[in-house]
Amino acid sequence: MSDRLPGFNTLAIHAGAAPDAATGARATPIYQTTSFVFDDVDHAASLFGLQAFGNIYSRIGNPTCSVLEERVAALEGGTAALAVASGHAAEFLTFHTLLQPGDEFIAARKLYGGSINQFNHAYKNFGWNVVWADSDDPSTFEAAVTPKTKAIFVESIANPGGVIVDLQAIAAIAKKHRIPFIVDNTMASPYLIRPFEHGADIIVHSATKFLGGHGNSVGGLIVDGGSFNFAGDDRYPMLSKPRPEYGGMVLGETFGNFGFAIAARVLGLRDLGPALSPFNAFLILNGIETLPLRMQRHSDNALAVAEHLSNHSKVSWVSYPGLRTDRYHNLAKQYCPKGAGAVFTFGLKGGYEAGVKLVSNLKLFSHLANIGDTRSLVIHPASTTHRQLTDEQKTQAGAGPEVVRLSIGLEDTEDLIEDLNQALDAA
Amino acid sequence: MSYFTMLVELPCPFPYVPAMDHSNYPNDYIRGILNSVKTIALVGASANPARPSWIVTKYLLERGYDVIPVNPGIAGTELLGKKVYGSLAEVPGPIDMVEIFRNSEAAGPITDEALALDPLPKVIWMQLSVRNDEAAAKAEATGIKVVMDRCPKIEFGRLSGEISWQGVNSRILSSKKPVLSGKGFQKLGLNRP
Numbered sequence A: 001m002s003d004r005l006p007g008f009n010t011l012a013i014h015a016g017a018a019p020d021a022a023t024g025a026r027a028t029p030i031y032q033t034t035s036f037v038f039d040d041v042d043h044a045a046s047l048f049g050l051q052a053f054g055n056i057y058s059r060i061g062n063p064t065c066s067v068l069e070e071r072v073a074a075l076e077g078g079t080a081a082l083a084v085a086s087g088h089a090a091e092f093l094t095f096h097t098l099l100q101p102g103d104e105f106i107a108a109r110k111l112y113g114g115s116i117n118q119f120n121h122a123y124k125n126f127g128w129n130v131v132w133a134d135s136d137d138p139s140t141f142e143a144a145v146t147p148k149t150k151a152i153f154v155e156s157i158a159n160p161g162g163v164i165v166d167l168q169a170i171a172a173i174a175k176k177h178r179i180p181f182i183v184d185n186t187m188a189s190p191y192l193i194r195p196f197e198h199g200a201d202i203i204v205h206s207a208t209k210f211l212g213g214h215g216n217s218v219g220g221l222i223v224d225g226g227s228f229n230f231a232g233d234d235r236y237p238m239l240s241k242p243r244p245e246y247g248g249m250v251l252g253e254t255f256g257n258f259g260f261a262i263a264a265r266v267l268g269l270r271d272l273g274p275a276l277s278p279f280n281a282f283l284i285l286n287g288i289e290t291l292p293l294r295m296q297r298h299s300d301n302a303l304a305v306a307e308h309l310s311n312h313s314k315v316s317w318v319s320y321p322g323l324r325t326d327r328y329h330n331l332a333k334q335y336c337p338k339g340a341g342a343v344f345t346f347g348l349k350g351g352y353e354a355g356v357k358l359v360s361n362l363k364l365f366s367h368l369a370n371i372g373d374t375r376s377l378v379i380h381p382a383s384t385t386h387r388q389l390t391d392e393q394k395t396q397a398g399a400g401p402e403v404v405r406l407s408i409g410l411e412d413t414e415d416l417i418e419d420l421n422q423a424l425d426a427a
Numbered sequence B: 001m002s003y004f005t006m007l008v009e010l011p012c013p014f015p016y017v018p019a020m021d022h023s024n025y026p027n028d029y030i031r032g033i034l035n036s037v038k039t040i041a042l043v044g045a046s047a048n049p050a051r052p053s054w055i056v057t058k059y060l061l062e063r064g065y066d067v068i069p070v071n072p073g074i075a076g077t078e079l080l081g082k083k084v085y086g087s088l089a090e091v092p093g094p095i096d097m098v099e100i101f102r103n104s105e106a107a108g109p110i111t112d113e114a115l116a117l118d119p120l121p122k123v124i125w126m127q128l129s130v131r132n133d134e135a136a137a138k139a140e141a142t143g144i145k146v147v148m149d150r151c152p153k154i155e156f157g158r159l160s161g162e163i164s165w166q167g168v169n170s171r172i173l174s175s176k177k178p179v180l181s182g183k184g185f186q187k188l189g190l191n192r193p
Helices: A008-014 A041-048 A063-076 A087-098 A113-120 A122-126 A139-144 A167-176 A256-272 A278-289 A291-310 A329-335 A351-361 A391-396 A413-426 B003-008 B027-036 B052-062 B107-115 B133-141 B152-160 B162-166
Strands: A080-084 A104-108 A129-133 A149-155 A181-184 A202-206 A220-224 A315-319 A343-348 A377-379 A403-407 B039-043 B066-070 B097-100 B123-126 B145-147
Touching (some): A008 A063, A008 A278, A008 A291, A041 B052, A063 A220, A063 A278, A080 A087, A087 A113, A087 A181, A087 A202, A087 A220, A087 A256, A122 A129, A139 A167, A149 A167, A167 A181, A256 B162, A291 A343, A291 A413, A351 A403, A351 A413, B027 B145, B027 B152, B039 B052, B052 B066, B052 B152, B097 B107, B107 B123, B107 B133, B123 B133
Parallel strands (some): A149 A181, A181 A202, B039 B066, B097 B123
Antiparallel strands (some): A080 A220, A315 A343, A343 A403, A377 A403
């Protein structure tokens, strides 16, 4: 092909996936092997010393996983990526590469509940201290910056759905203070929003959701935007200091604008171990081939269902940025003009009891704790994921007693609406 | 006949482009250079295996290039089995490509030294993060091809497909098989069919 940048649909199918060099297999093979034979002793030494490109052991890298990595790096417009066992592992290895004990990072308060738990509790064991800010008010990020701040973290379309974050405003604050800006792009996928174009330095994904898209594989991705210069920056010793593990190599210098992805691999994935299975990588790759088609349908279906619910007599409110009256509608037009994604929340006039009844009465929607499946999904956070919180905490988290979250799938909208109607009638 | 001998006997597949855009090289321009050079004088060679210049020297040697290390500080010693020279002028025999592993400022006088060679090198390549437009213009005026702010190891890895094993965005799509370059499975060649 010419050097012209191919379009998104082409990249979704082809990026990273040439025919197999040894067999000519056209679909990406599942390299279900732990280890790879070295060409000779010297070659082995070169690989262990990071002096040659190649495969050693599937905890560190695997040819099926690397196709997925290049695919997502290309779709996001990044320099490199790292596939890991889950979205949580992607966050963990990202922060492990950037933070030392006693460091701080600023995170938007509106996040996936699992991320809130990870930041509030698990990270405390490492001395990584989260400072919460309000993604609806970028000035709260500015106010939270201290000399210990090593990263800023937001979701592009934020949980529990229906929140669009002003990435450029927060990126400007990160840039001003020379802090890497990390964006979790799980809910949008690169089809709807490409955060590097809005100032992100690092992107993380739960590939479990829209990238895989079929609800069959847990996985995560870290994408290096290549935009943050870590070389010579003492605040990030994993990248700027000689690494004793690699004979004194300085990773941020040796690997230039993909040094962050390499460091996350050879210092994080290698030593901490949350590797992605090649089989999961294969399924996620298959999913990505249809990502543009699916994301458009997800968004179109979600808008149709949100419009219907906003006119329903038992519904008190709908929070979906695709709706013209929504508070995030202008941000949606700016950041994701093709659509506002599949996930949104709405409130039931009947409160907690109505929420419990609704999820019990639905026949097509599946009651479970995931998003981004071909199937439509429903959850009543107050009685499930958020049940341990006080009512006040629930409301703050956007999970009040009356709130229901939907992840709209790829079915016919007439069938989804009929199912919601019958369940609401009975609720 | 080794793989690389075959490659260097191919005619140069690209035309001379006088006004090269040095922030955006066509893949064919880089591939043409890596296919056409054999002898590479690497200025700023290091004996420290943790340094990028040592790694690049080793990588290029493994891929059949005749890399000649140049560094006055370690002149006369051996580096990866190759004799180290103190300057470009001391290197015996013609040099196809001068690879500059020094800072952007130092690239000026090193380019001048390269332009004093007889015969002239075909290519002056400044390493990733090294850019000196004045030196580049001077070299290009004599017909020498110039690459700046690129790493030959990364470019070889990108064009061959090897770098994709590290999850790096090669920015290359192809429905053609990568070429296995001789023994083993973990080295690929530059030229897909």
